[in-house]
Amino acid sequence: MIRSEQERVRLESLAQLRQLGIDPYPAAAYPVDTHAGPLSADFAADREVCLAGRILSRRIMGKASFAELQDATGKIQIYLNRDELCPDEDKTMYNTVFKKLLDRGDIVGVKGTTFTTQTGEPSVLVKELTVLSKSIRPLPSVKTDEDGKVHDAFTDPELRYRMRYVDLVVNPEVKRTFEARSRVIQAMRDAFTEKGWLEVDTPVLQAIPGGAAARPFITHHNALDIPLYLRIANELYLKRLIVGGFDGVFEFSRNFRNEGMDRTHNPEFTVLELYVAYQDYHWMMETIEQLLERVCQAVHGTNTATLEGNTIDFAPPYRRLSMRDAILEHAGVDIDGMDEAALRGACAELGIEVDDSMGKGKLIDEIFGEKCEHHLVQPTFITDYPVEMSPLTKAHRDKPGYTERFELFINGTEVANAYSELNDPIDQRERFEEQLKLGERGDDEAMFIDQDFLRALEFGMPPTSGVGIGVDRLVMMLTDQRSIQEVLFFPQMRPEVFRSGPDLDALEAMGVPSEWAPHVAAAGFDTPEAIREAKPTALREKLNGFRKKNKLDLPALQLEEVESWSA
RNA sequence: GACCCCCUAGCUCAGUUGGUUAGAGCAUCUCACUUUUAAUGAGAGGGUCCUGGGUUCGAGCCCCAGGGGGGUCACCA
Numbered sequence: 001m002i003r004s005e006q007e008r009v010r011l012e013s014l015a016q017l018r019q020l021g022i023d024p025y026p027a028a029a030y031p032v033d034t035h036a037g038p039l040s041a042d043f044a045a046d047r048e049v050c051l052a053g054r055i056l057s058r059r060i061m062g063k064a065s066f067a068e069l070q071d072a073t074g075k076i077q078i079y080l081n082r083d084e085l086c087p088d089e090d091k092t093m094y095n096t097v098f099k100k101l102l103d104r105g106d107i108v109g110v111k112g113t114t115f116t117t118q119t120g121e122p123s124v125l126v127k128e129l130t131v132l133s134k135s136i137r138p139l140p141s142v143k144t145d146e147d148g149k150v151h152d153a154f155t156d157p158e159l160r161y162r163m164r165y166v167d168l169v170v171n172p173e174v175k176r177t178f179e180a181r182s183r184v185i186q187a188m189r190d191a192f193t194e195k196g197w198l199e200v201d202t203p204v205l206q207a208i209p210g211g212a213a214a215r216p217f218i219t220h221h222n223a224l225d226i227p228l229y230l231r232i233a234n235e236l237y238l239k240r241l242i243v244g245g246f247d248g249v250f251e252f253s254r255n256f257r258n259e260g261m262d263r264t265h266n267p268e269f270t271v272l273e274l275y276v277a278y279q280d281y282h283w284m285m286e287t288i289e290q291l292l293e294r295v296c297q298a299v300h301g302t303n304t305a306t307l308e309g310n311t312i313d314f315a316p317p318y319r320r321l322s323m324r325d326a327i328l329e330h331a332g333v334d335i336d337g338m339d340e341a342a343l344r345g346a347c348a349e350l351g352i353e354v355d356d357s358m359g360k361g362k363l364i365d366e367i368f369g370e371k372c373e374h375h376l377v378q379p380t381f382i383t384d385y386p387v388e389m390s391p392l393t394k395a396h397r398d399k400p401g402y403t404e405r406f407e408l409f410i411n412g413t414e415v416a417n418a419y420s421e422l423n424d425p426i427d428q429r430e431r432f433e434e435q436l437k438l439g440e441r442g443d444d445e446a447m448f449i450d451q452d453f454l455r456a457l458e459f460g461m462p463p464t465s466g467v468g469i470g471v472d473r474l475v476m477m478l479t480d481q482r483s484i485q486e487v488l489f490f491p492q493m494r495p496e497v498f499r500s501g502p503d504l505d506a507l508e509a510m511g512v513p514s515e516w517a518p519h520v521a522a523a524g525f526d527t528p529e530a531i532r533e534a535k536p537t538a539l540r541e542k543l544n545g546f547r548k549k550n551k552l553d554l555p556a557l558q559l560e561e562v563e564s565w566s567a
Numbered sequence: 568g569a570c571c572c573c574c575u576a577g578c579u580c581a582g583u584u585g586g587u588u589a590g591a592g593c594a595u596c597u598c599a600c601u602u603u604u605a606a607u608g609a610g611a612g613g614g615u616c617c618u619g620g621g622u623u624c625g626a627g628c629c630c631c632a633g634g635g636g637g638g639u640c641a642c643c644a
Contacts, residue, residue, distance in 0.1 A: 005613045006577055006595050057604085064601040081601065104594080117602045140578040141594045143605045151605065152579040152593055158636045159578090170578095213644070259643050260568090353641095365644060389644065407644075417644070494635065 010136040013101040017131060022097065024134035030109040037073030043122040045115050051076070051124070052109040052132060054169065057143075060099055066123075069110065070169070077123040078110055085126055093129060105135035105169075142170045161491050174486075180299045181475045181487055185252060187298035188272055188469075191291055197248030197276065202237035204230060204254065210450040211235030211392070213435075214257040217267075230256035235392065235466065236453045238275045239421060243461045250274040252471065263483045264413060264473065267492045275466040280420040281404045284465040285381050288408060288416055289316035292379065292474075299478045307411050307480050310377055318379040318408070323368060326382055331371040335364055335386070337401075343367075359438055361388030376409035391431040391447060393419040394463075408469075410477050418467035425457035511565045536563040 003011065017024045034049040053071030063082040068075050082094040102108065109130040117123050140154040153171070154160065160167040160174075167174050189199065207226065209216035211233030221228050234253040241249045256268050276284075296303055296314040303315040321329070328334055333346050343363040347354045352370050354363060364386050376382070383406040384396055393403035404420035422428050432454070435447040475487040485491035540562040 002615090004577060004595095009595065059603050059606050060600090061603065061606075062600040064603080066603050066606085068604085077604075079602070083601085115602095117604090119602070119604070121602085121604070123602085138577045138594065142578075143593070145605045149605090154578065156574090156578090156636080158574090161636095215643090257643075260641080262640095262643085263638090265643065361644090369644085385644090414644070496635085 004138075006138045007136055010103055010134070010138075013103065014134050014136060017097070017101050017134065020092065020097065020101075022131055024131055026130070026132065030130065030132055032109070035073040036069060036071045036076035039114070039124075040074060040076050040122050043114065043116075047114045048111070049114060049124060050109065050111045052107065054107050054135075055102065055104055056139075057104060058102075063094075065098065069108070069124075077117075077121050078112070078126050079115075079117065079123045080126045080129070085129060097131070098129060102131070103135060103138070104141070105137070105139040106131070107133035107135070139166065140170050157485070158493075161485055161493055162496060164489050177475075177479045177481060177486060178489065180479050181471075183298045184295050184475050184478060185272075185471065187295045188291065189252075191294055192248070192250050192274065195248060197250055197274070198246055200238070200241060200246075200249045200251050202234045202241075202251060202253075206231050208448050208450045209233075210448055210453065211237075212255075213447055215259055217256050217258045232257050233271070233468070234273055235468070236450055238273055238466070239461060239464070240453065240456045242275050242277050242421075242464050243456045243459055247278070248274070248276040261492060264476075266472070266484050266488055269484070269488075270471040272469040272471055273466065274469075275421070275464055277462040277464050279465040280463065281383070281406055281418055281465050284418045284467050285318070285320065285406060286316070288418070288467060288469075289318055289379075295474070296478060305478050305480070307477055308482070310411065312410060312477065313378060318381055320381045320383055320406075322384040322402075323364070323382050323386070324384065324402075326372045326376075327364070327367055329372075330375055331367055333367065335367070357438075359388055361386055361390070365389050373409060373414075374412040377411055379408060379410050381406045381408055388434070390419065391435050392422055392428075394422045394424070395427070413473055413477075414470070415473050415477065416467055416469045418465065421461070421464040421466050423457060423461040423463060425454055428457055429454055536566065 014024050030052050031050055032052050034047075034051045036051060036053060039049065039051070051069065051071060053069040056068040056070045056075065059066040065080045067078050067080065069078050080094060080098055082091055085094045085098070086092070109132050110124060110126045111128040112124045112126040115123055115125050140152070142153055143151045145151060154167065160171070164174075168178075193199065205219070205221070205228045207228060209229035209232045211231075212235065214232045216229040216232050219228050219230065220226070231253070232255055234251055234255070238249050238251060251273050253271050253273055254268055255271055257265075258267065259265065261267060276287075279287075292314045293303055293316060296305055299305070303313060305312050305314065324334065324336055331346075331350055333350070335343065335346075338346065340360050340363065343360060344354060347363055347366060350367060350371065352366050354366060358366070368382075372382075384399060384402045385393070385405040385407075387393075387395060387401055387403050390403040390405045393405040396402040396404050406418050407414050408416035408418075422431065432447065432449040436449060439447075472484050472487050476482070476484065479487065481487055536559060540557050540559050
């Protein structure tokens with residue numbers, strides 16, 4: 001493994017710590033009794049404290065030094081004075097351990113007394129310093145000046161997402177985003193459990209990937225010798241539980257869709273699904289309004305959030321607009337009563353591209369997506385979707401051709417999708433068969449038919465309202481993030497290729513003379529494996545050929561010598 | 568999948584028309600410094616210019632192919 005200069009220095013420091021009898025990775029628990037955030041927020045001098053964290057910066061001035069210690073809650077300055085830290089003759093702990101062998105990024109524990117410096121900075125005078133973990137890679141050197149301006153920020157998205165641990169250490173606002181994410185989920189869970197609804201787990205591995213229209217990831221179960229799919233949705237399982245007699249069930253469901261990735265799509269994403277018996281979609285709109293107000297309060301302490309410069313007001317009630325009226329309002333077209341041909345004509349007039357596989361539902365969705373979505377900045381319920389685009393939704397109680405469905409849009413993005421759930425088993429079977437026809441027309445996202453789900457409906461499902469909320473997108477809205485990657489700790493990336501480079505130390509360890517090692521590597525045998533895999537006779541020939549070609553001032557290799565390497 | 572942009576030291580970035588030994592700030596190392604805070608002062612080291620080909624007397628720079636990332640679009644209720 002190739003080490004940079006700074007890494008080699010740190011590895012050397014690590015070795016020297018061990019020589020001094022200091023374990024750089026001690027096993028024992030460290031008795032932390034104070035945290036940096038609360039300590040500096042509510043600072044009082046002359047308190048004995050014990051805290052632990054990562055050294056973020058050091059300012060060494062001879063016999064006294066300052067360092068910033070960062071723990072999970074924040075930062076506090078620590079002050080190390082040679083004679084306070086080492087009251088006896090032996091000044092090793094200060095002169096050698098702290099000044100020479102510790103680095104930015106190392107994790108230490110300190111015991112000492114709080115005080116305020118001459119410049120008014122709350123600090124801890126360190127009486128005892130314990131090495132808790134030695135860091136051998138240098139952290140990016142992010143600095144903040146007195147105006148709060150950040151210099152040399154760690155900003156490369158690739159590095160930030162691949163090394164989220166580094167991102168979290170040096171970019172404190174990233175931590176805030178994920179803390180907000182946790183509060184969003186917690187607020188929802190609290191709201192539902194208070195109502196007596198049951199949090200459940202349903203299968204991620206499914207034989208039939210149902211409940212949504214999307215391309216699934218496929219895998220294989222060896223013992224059963226069958227294909228299995230990672231779920232694209234959990235909807236049909238939660239409805240089975242409503243059939244089984246629960247009044248309310250919810251699940252934070254990690255779903256997987258084998259489709260494109262962009263600012264708002266990650267192959268795996270989280271949806272909160274909630275189903276409540278004996279309710280309809282009107283009730284669900286009120287429930288969602290109240291829920292989002294509560295969630296916004298949990299994150300911001302107010303009913304509003306700022307998003308791309310817009311103030312989003314999460315206080316109920318939200319505007320309710322039927323899909324027909326939305327299209328009428330923004331595209332000037334009345335879709336009511338239009339057949340497929342008329343819709344195609346409308347799309348052509350509006351300059352919307354369509355293809356032959358699209359049925360009525362998809363055509364309407366195209367118009368809506370193209371002409372309406374981006375206008376919906378404040379939270380808006382779009383209601384009453386055409387039956388063709390909603391195969392799991394109950395037909396509208398008094399608008400033929402429409403369904404009792406709504407989607408919630410915020411800032412032009414769909415955040416929630418809810419129905420009065422279709423519980424008529426005959427109708428549901430017909431809807432699935434329609435989907436099958438769409439699939440035959442070339443719509444590769446048409447739904448699969450789930451016979452067991454139909455059987456469950458045939459036993460009788462109470463009238464039910466269900467909703468799915470895109471948790472990742474909601475968190476984006478509440479944290480003013482433009483990319484889903486910013487609200488997922490580990491967004492999907494292409495696997496990183498680790499180029500190991502020639503391992504000269506390993507070559508020498510197996511007996512390759514140090515003067516030969518770089519040349520052996522250059523000749524293409526840059527790892528011990530490469531040497532072991534080669535026949536010694538062929539290896540010797542190649543290396544001596546390399547020696548001749550490059551006029552190396554080294555004696556030719558003997559066969560016994562080459563054989564001894566792989567022995 | 569298409570198009571555009573990016574990839575140079577640990578980090579953030581310069582790098583002129585293709586021309587000597589590839590630069591800066593921070594970080595690192597050495598020395599000085601007992602209340603600093605982007606500490607300071609002096610000195611030093613550190614590079615697979617993403618990879619592989621090509622053109623050329625000469626490539627970080629031009630050409631071709633590949634890799635990774637970002638953006639826009641397409642796809643995606």
